[in-house]
Every structure is written in structure tokens, then in C-alpha cells.
Amino acid sequence: MDHKVVILLLLFLKSGHGNSLDNYENTQGASLVSLRNKQLAATSVDECAANCEAETEFICRSFQYHNKKQQCVIMAENSKSSPIVRMRDVILFEKKVYLLECKTGNGKNYRGTASKTKSGVTCQKWDATFPHKPNYFPDKHPGEGLEENYCRNPDNDQQGPWCYTTDPNKRFDYCDIPECEVECMHCAGENYVGKISKTESGLKCQAWDSQVPHAHGYLPSKHPNMNLKMNYCRNPDGELRPWCFTTDPNKRWEFCDIPRCTTPPPSSGPFYQCLKGRGENYRGKVAVTVSGRTCQRWKDQTPHKHNRTPENYPCKDLDENYCRNPDKETAPWCYTTDSEVRWEYCAIPSCESSPSSAEHSDGPVLPEQTPVVQECYFGNGDTYRGTSSITVSGKKCQSWSSMRPHVHNKTPEKYPDAGLIMNYCRNPDADKSPWCYTTDPSVRWEYCNLKKCSEAGSSAVESQPPAQVPSAETTSEPDCIVGYGKTYRGKKATTGTGTPCQRWAAQEPHKHSIFTPETNPRAALEENYCRNPDNDVNGPWCYTMNPTKLYDYCDIPQCAPALYDCGKPRVEPKKCPGRVVGGCVANPYSWPWQISLRTRLTMRHFCGGTLIAPEWVLTARHCLDKSLNPLYYKVILGAHQELKLESHVQAIDVARLFLGPSGADIALLKLSSPAMITDKVIPACLPSQNYVVADRTLCYVTGWGDTQGTYGAGLLKEAQLPVVENKVCNRFEYLNGRVKSNELCAGHLAGGADSCQGDSGGPLVCFEKDKYILQGVTSWGLGCARPNKPGVYVRVSRFVNWIEETMRLN
Template sequence: MEICLKRAFNYETRPTVSCKHLPWVADRSNAEVKRNVNCDLYEKKVYVRQCIVGKGEDYRGKVFTTKSGLICQQWWSKFPHDHWWTPTASNGLELNYCRNPDGDNIGPWCYTTDPERRYESCNIPQCKDEVCITCNGEDYRGQVDHTASGKECQRWDQQHPHQHIYQPEKYPDKSLDDNYCRNPDASPVPWCYTTDPLVERENCNISKCLEKRQRSSFTTNCFRGRGEDYRGKINETLSGIPCQRWNAQNPHEHPFYPNIYECKGLEENYCRNPDGSEAPWCFTSVPEMRTALCLQIKRCADDIEAEDCYQENGKNYRGAVRKTRKGVTCQRWNVNTPHRTKINPLTHPEANLTENYCRNPDGDQHGPWCYTTDPKTEFDYCAIKQCGTNPFYLLTPLVEFSECGKREDRIQSFLRIVNGIPGNSPWTVSLRDRKGNHFCGGSLVNSRWVISTKQCFSSCYVDLPGYSAMLGTLFRDPQEDEPSVQIIPLTKIVCGPSESQLVMLQLEFPAQFNERVSQICLPPERYIVPEDTECEIAGWGETKGTGDETVLNVAKVRVLSNSGCNQYFRGRVRESEMCTNSFQGGVGACEKDYGGPLACRNSDCWVLEGVIIPMRRCGHPGQPNIFIRVSVYVDWIKKVMEMA
């Protein structure tokens, strides 16, 4: 496309790509604008920018009053002040707008309509001063679009002249608008890619706010969201490895100097999150392991306070609570917006589905629920607690499966976990972040759904664009041309009942089943796996030097009764959790295994009996492993899939 030097143009995509120039001055109501379904109207940024870059010679905004409030004189007029400037098609001297045709250091100015005051500055703010930055500018949303050296920034949605990973659709929370300076990667200051082919990126010159923002949200015993405000004193990884001091560069060199990242709390060797990772982390004191998440730090409870209570499973609850546990208002049962209801007063006339009150028409064992007014969350449990503690029961029913949980055990290529060995687990999913890096595991329970753990995500409302599930590979970083690999974007996250620590992730399109990709079976509701049953854990997580860290590892473990497990953990293991022994010198799940499966064979099929969750230590010799017991939440899992 030819370079358009005029004020605005139509960019025509069909039948040919061409520029249709519009007049330099097109503010009048009779300005002709071409309207066509194949044509978009663009306007040069200098005409819409409300601040100036440098001296503001290219300022084309519409301010027409001076800093003292005087009305500007028309540029074509010689009264009350005579002058030699003549409006042309190139100098931008339109109407009586402030301009800087002579490059005056005072910035844009104008002749005034006051006979006693010939001209005056219009005091147009510098773009770099219009919005100041706090901390390192991660929250900067101003309109500076030039680097400190004056280079124009490249648009974030363009890959020319520099290719990059920060596409706006992958990072919707980073506000990568137009070509404005931003800080999506926790650099010391906002920056941008440049339009200079020889200079990839440069920092921007943006003023720092004089008053430091005071934060009242710091936490010490738990963390919220991604944990940027965590200021506790945990200083070791989940594996028990001491953290490296932030002011040290050994054994790992890094850019996070405490004096540069002053507001990130980089004290001593405490776990912190200076770069917006999924949770607090640290550099480790082990040369072979650069970083590790500190997932032993608990997440702060994000449920609102219960407003009522219910008996048993709440099927007979008739109270007036109409909020979910997250504080979202319930959708009325008799309407179909924003969600089309499969359960309503017509389908369940006996359930008292009036207005938008919380009810339990389907006998959900996790209590009253409702459809929500949040378009992204179809249903959720309500801000209601049990009035008392109901007896917890588990069953050992006859198990029958059909097509799920099948695999070709002859496939024994390279595979990862502490003291694990290469193996085959076709339902194990690698969850990938926006940069394409593996960060957690998951299990494929349906062609469109994956189960993982909440600890892998910052919240139940995390922006998923850019996140994906990788299936069909044994390798953590497979070759681009590996034929069996399937990479499917994640489109939806659904958090399980509050105590479950589970999440379900919806895939954008169905996975294709083959010998490398298959779904694992779900157990019957409340099923309890017999003690000493041999099961498998699988993942691409930390091996602590006991395995190949580039491939999936599978390790065999045996189920331990909860009573035996509680002897070790002093009664802290709940019935909604299950345990396995630690054999073979400390077999266990570590960082980046979390969310993966504990699979047990039953009736010639593999069944998802547990989900890997973080523990105080991982793969610790003699320490039992704890998992979420999936059978307790099977009804919720099926409900999510049915309602989608």
C-alpha cells in the first residue's frame, strides 16, 4: 500500500488495496466521506492526539484557547493581530486551533482575540507528562507512542518490522492499544517495539508520579490473584530448596535488582512476584533449577461471607439469598439471558424456582446454586453454608466403563516426575501459557473438557486468550512438525466447589482421539479406591535430578487409606482427598505436575481417581502424596459439561 501523507484516507480491501485521500481539513459537516462495506476510514494520529510530543510541531488537535483562557484568533484573519502566516494544505493552520508552525519552545500557541495580548502558549500537555507512571509502569495506560530517543513505536497488532509475541488478543489485560508504550513483561519501565528495522525495542520517556501509590492490599499469610502484593516471609520452594537472595547474582543472574524494582518487595530471599507470573516465586539456590513457584503459600479465600445456611444438600432450601459465593447476582430462573436455562420453573415445578433465589432443583450434593448474570459463568454455588456437618460417606459400587480410559501400552517412548520413568499417558494434557511454555498438567475427560487444579490459575476469572492445551506428545517441547501434536486454545474456566481446588477448562474445539490422545474415565460418584491399589501419576514437572526433564514421566504409586495417611499428617487429610504411599525412594509430584492425573486401572480401563495438588514438600522420601478425590466431585463435573 502506498504511504498516505494526507490527513485521512479510506483503506480499501476489495477489489484492490488502495488509499482514497480525503481533504486536509474535513471538520465541516459537508465534508465528503466515502462509505463502502469494503472500505475503512482511518485518520492520522496527530489529528486525534490530545497531547504533544517534543515541541508539538505536528500537533493537530482542536484546542483553541490559551493557557489564560483567551480565545484564539483565526489563522486566516489579520485582526486584531496582523501576521505573515498563511494557512496551506501542509502546515495545519486550521480555523483557530493552537499550532506551533515555527517550532517555538513554548509548544503550540496562537494569536489571541484580545488586542492587548498578541499571542500566548496554549499549554498543551506533553504526552509523557499527561499520565505519570507508578512503580515500573505495568499499569500505564497513557498515549506516549515514541521512545526516549524519538523513534516511533510499532503497533502491537503488527508483526513488521519486528515479529513479537505480545499480540493484543493474547494479552487482553495488558491494554496493548495502537502503538502506545506499555510494559507487558515487567521491564523496569514502559517500552515499545520501534518502526526502525535496525532497532527492535526501546524504553519510553514517561514521567514518574511524585506521590507513591499506597497499597492497602498487601498480604503476609496468603496471596490474592497472582500474588504481586504478597509480602510474607516464605523463602523456599515447594521442594524445600532455599531461595536465592534478590540482591545476589549467583547462582543465577537476573534483572530483578531491588533498587530498580523498588515497589516489588524484593527483600532478602522471600518469595515474590515481580513479573506477573501465576503465583509468587523465586530464583533457587540450586544451579540446575533457575526458578520455582512457591505454591505452598495458600491463596486467600475469595468467597464472600455466607448469608444463610441449608440442611443436608439444600434441596429443600427456600430462603431469599440470590448471590453466588463470588458475590455475583443470580439470573432469574424464568429467563434465558445471559444463559439459556435447562432447569426452570416448567421443568421443575416442585422446586420453587421463584425470582432469582438460590435453589437446588437437581439435588446437587454441593448445595444450592443458580444461573448467574455473568455471561462467562453459567452457574455457580451460592453464598450459603451448611447449617451443620453432615456425615460424609463413600461408596464402593460395581464399576463399568465403555470407551474411555483405553491406551496402547506398547507405546513406551521417552516420558517425567520425581523418580518417574518414561511412559504413556494419552489423557495427560500440557497446559501452556501465552508464551507457549508448559506451566501445569491436566486430564482430558471429554473431547472438549480438561480437569486441572485452581492453584495453576490466578483466579476463576482469568483472561484465557493465549492459553492453550497441548495433547498427543510425550515431549515438553515437541518439534513443530510432530504429526500427533494437537494445540487447542482454552476458552473457558469453571471453578469447582470451594473446597475442591478443581477447575474445568473448555477447549475451543474438540480434541481428535487417536493412539496418542484419548479421554480418561470418571469414577462413580463417591467411589473409594481400595487400599494398596496400584496407580500412576504423570507429568512434565520438576524431577529434582531423578529423570529426563524434557519428556513426560510416569510413576507408579499405591493407594494409602486416609486413616493411615492421617497418622502421618496428624488428621489434616479430609475425606474429599486421597493419599498414596511414597515408594521407590520418594516418588511424588512436583512443580508443573500440578493438575495432572492420578490414574488407577479398573475393569481394564484407566480412571481419573485423583488430581495432583501442591503440598508442603514434593517427592519427599517417606511422605505420602495427597490428591483431590475426584469421585466426590463427579456430579459437578458432569453438570458443567451438560450445561455448556
């Protein structure tokens, strides 16, 4: 049997023949507006899927499952035909076959909505008899998907889907349906979603969610749009074709052998004559780089040999010597005709009159002087106007003006008074707290990771809490939750609207079977107390005593933090975009873990460092080359100015030095006395052991180093830099294999922002959920802010055990 037919059969197996949920796309928090549906009881998602497969009164294209209600709704519509609304505690499942607009094999199972022939003639409806009397029609061929006038293949024609036409002189014609990239690839395989999982030399691929044997930054949870499933070959970084990390410890990665599809690729348009986003669809005729150098023709190999050829990248329009972006760079570029300069970016005029929107940028583009704004909310948060853009589970928010990955109607135009700016958390529809659509295609929306402002002594714009925060034990309200409240064992027994909770063991007024003391013995489902047995991201809940309201959430505050929270500055950082040349001057004291390492006698700054505990500072090993005598050094904490130190600055001697493991540019300094934790001096958080920062994660480097003539000398500066996966950073064009596995790269490949001399030993911190994590120690680079030469940082997560053991024993 033809291998495509086998794959097709596997793809569309009925329930009971394999995992039926593999045939569905699922989206949390999404509810479909359906006119034709059935509501059924179901104790599991699998049972609901079986109901959808077994439906005979209509074609079931989707279903949604309400976990707490144990309710299944099967529907004739999907998101292509009906709008989607936000809803808690629901997951929408849509059959993939009705979402695809491509065919596998001869398209016998194509169920898309194409309705024109390859010559552009509109198709005749299958139940119509004019202008042509059909041989195939819905009543006689019920399993062939003969709906409306969509292209189909009811007779298993080897030339693919077809239809009767509305042209009286042309009875039927074939439709131009592109091949699904299942076991073949179009272009460079950027959209390949097949299941090949061996390399061209026969090595088995490493799973994308595994860090063994090779640690990497292509994390499925951080790159939900890249379809990094199982250990299947993929192309997330603009390579020549799909590849994978291998299970061979001696071979980090290798290409996979995937044939090209024989049908034309689907259109990747629209194309532009100006710069939009990263310029991947730029098709203009600019052929000069930013420095004025002429571009080398893409098909030529002189003066520079390369593999970005028209043959290797057939869909990227590499004609002549025009600037293009074939490989997911940050902007169009070209090889130059200057033998001394291999390649450069091009100066392409923007399609927008203003800077690119958040839909296309790597993060919020804030004005140079951003005021410190409120990062907590009052009431239900409908007046919140802060800049938080992270959800409770750590997902990045989608821009309100964007329709990717989620189409919605909460736009700035429709809600002009809701403050729907960039991708900031907001509450345009008076929900219980600020929320946003997420950038994860499988999670439509979530509440944001924000806390309520203290009602006492706070103003609507307050963002700097007092220096000393009382612990949970000393607060007047001990009934509180940590995180989602899964471990909450308090005695709150009313919902947020004041409705009494039903006892978990009771079956009146609501019958239920999933969340009972017997089925969840470890969840402490006692009495009628609010609990969170399913770790709901909205917090503790209960079944209610209101017969018309099955369940609702309880309004229980978050527990107050300890004396200090690592990685949480009391002054909101400016977070200026790295596109600002050389970064920008930081808001004073917004990076409170930054220290200045100085010689004790001259008090001259020469290196940076990071406070990671009251008595401990992490820095680069090479910063201690001057002397191994701890009395030689002095640590300055809480400073903003390099020379004119403020009165509150703490200057502490170094008591002991600890050099990192052999070959690692890392060292620990133990202070002669603990630093006083204030609103200007707070430690950064350490990452978990062996944690790998995802590729393209936006992080921040700070320091008083050489500014290369840019503004801000003598003041603490910051720069926003994207992490560059080691696989990319080690390419010939960049650092050519110099970067080790215990190091990481960060920087704009166009140059312009970087750490520099004097920043060595300082922090590279990345924001994760609600705090800044120290992921890198500034180590080395080839020059400062040079194009194609990102900075290199010690990967702190590789040394967490050494750090913690050293601090514990000393």
C-alpha cells in the first residue's frame, strides 16, 4: 500500500483505533458560538470525543468539554465558521481534518473549504442539478463530505479533489489544493509537521522537551508556534531543511532526509515593497546594505561562499542581489561584494509611519522615559494601566491589535477606553481581574500574574511597596493562598460573590462525581471549604448552594511575601528595547542586585557582579585576575552613579574568594558582612539546575561599562537582548564554534547593543513569570556591539549546585 495512504488512514482513524484526540486541535479557555449542537453528560474528554465520532444527525466538527460540569457539547461548526468567546474551565477540540486547507495523497479525505477550480471557475453545489446533473451528490454518497460547493474527491481520482463547475461548457475540473507537509516538505520545511524522527545518517532524534543528551533552547513550551512535538524533525531556525538534536552524545544535531513535495507550495504572501515585521515577505529591489555596500548576487559564490542559494531556498525569491530574509533573521540582509565584510542588514523603509507594532516586535517597545507605573490592581482591575504582560502560568500576552494566534474582538478600536495598548494585561470586559490572550495557540486566554494593591495607604499609581514587607505570619489576614492555591487548607466557604459553598461530600443541590473526598483523598475536600483539587489557574473554588450555579471561584488573597522576594525590584525597570543604540540609562535602583566591583585602595570600578544572597556576590572569574587576595576588593551595592556615590550606597569588603570549576569563567565573593536588604538592594534569583533559556527569550544586561561613545556614561545602563541558541551562535557567520555548552549567547545580530569592557561579571537576567532570574554572567565577546558577534555569558544554571554547595559550606 502507498505510504501516503497508510499515513492518511492513521490520521483519520475513528475512536477506538488509537488515540482519537490526536485528530483534534485543542484550545483552553475557548468556547464556540454554535447553532447546531448537542449537550451530553461525559466523565472525560475521551468520552466526549467518542460522542463526537458517533454522531449521525450532523457532521461533528468540534466539541467542547467542561471539566467541573462534566458536560460535553458536540457541534457541527468549528472556528472557521463560527466565532469564539472566552470561557473558564472549558477546552475546545476541533477536528484537524476540517481545519486543513491542504491534501494528503490524492485528497480523498480533503475536507477544506476551497470552492474554485484551478482555472478560477466557481464550483457548483453538490446538491444542485444546474448547470450540470451530477453523478455524485450528498444523499447517495453520505461519507464523502459533499457539502456546499467545496472541492472533494468522491471517486478516489488520482489527480486529486475536483468539482462540477458553474460553467455550462465545462462539466468538471480539478482544484489546486496544495500538498500537506506530512511526509514531504515545501520550501525549507519550515511548516513540516510529519513524523520522521531519524537523521540522514540514521541517528534517532532527541525529544524536543528533553535536555538529554543535548541541552538546547528550542523548548516546546516557549515556542508553541513551532510545532516541536515528540522527537520529530523540524526547522525552527531557518536551516536548509528540517533537522533534530540527536540521541548520540557525540553528535549534537543533524539534518533529516525528507523529500520535497511534488505539488506547488501554498502561497506565503502577501508580499511587500517595504519592511513589515522581520521582512520575510519583503520583495522589493533594495540591493545595498546599511553601510552602503553593494549586495552580492544570491547565486554567486564570490567573494563569499555560502549556502543561501536559490536552489536551497526555492521559496524565498532569491533573485538578483536584492535584500531578502530567507532564514528567519531579524531583518532583510545580503552578502556583500566587499571581501572583508561577509554580510550586513539592509536599510528597508518601514511599511508603517510609526515603529512596528507589538505584533511584529520581539517585545513591548516603550518610550525612552517610561514612568514607574502601578504593577498591582484595585477592585477588578478595570483601571489597571501597568505594563505587565505575563499570565499566571508564565505565558506571554498576545498584542490586543493582533489576530495571531487568536482571532478576537477585544480590539483598541472597539474598546477605546480600556487602555488596550501593546500586549499589556487589561480587563476590558469587567472580568474578575486583568487578563490577556496568550501567544500560545493552545491556550486562548489566562488571567495575568498580578496581585491586588493594598487598600490601605495606596494610591492608584503606587508601584513601590515599603522596604520591609511583613511575613504571612504577622499579617492580620492569615487566610491566604500561595500560587494557584492547590495547597490552601483554610476555612473560607463562600464564593467571590458571597454564595455559600456546597459540602464536597454532598450531592445536593448539584450532583458530581469527580471531585469528592473519596476520589481525591489528598485534596483535603473537607466540609464546604474552598479548595483547588485540579490546580485551576483561577484559584480555589467550590460547588455552590445556588441551584442555578454549579461552581464558582473563591476570593482568597495571595499570601504576603517574605522579608524580600528575590528578583523583584521595588522600582519598575524601564525595559527599554535593545534597538536603542547602546541600550539606555536605567531607572535608578530598578536593577537592585547589580553591584560594582572595585579595588579597595582606588575605589575604581572595573567589573560588575550580582547579589544572589545577603552575603554572596556572583561575578566572572577573569575579574579576579588582578589578585586572589580578597582584601584587594570592595563591593558597592545600591548605586546608580558610578563616580558620585549616593549617601545610601553600601560599601562592603570581600572576606573570601571562591573560583568556579576549572575552565568556567565564574566566581563567588563572600562579603565580610551581610548586605542590608532595602528597596535599592535586593538579590536576584538563581535558576533551577541545568535550566536552559529558550531561544529568542528577551533578557536584560546591565552595567557601567564602556558605552562606546553612546549616551549615559557614568550611569547604570541596561539593554534588552534576545538569547541566541548555541546552534545558531556557533554558525560560521557568527562565533564559528567558539561557544561552549556551559555558555550562552545573547545579542542583536545587527549589533548596536551589548555588554562591554567594565560590564564583565555583571548580570544577564531574564523575566520568568513574576521575577527576574540570573541566567548569565557577562564573560566575553568579539568586540562590543559588533554586527554578527553576540555577547557570550556563563550559563549560570550549569553551576547552581556548585554555587549552593559553596554557600552552604562557607
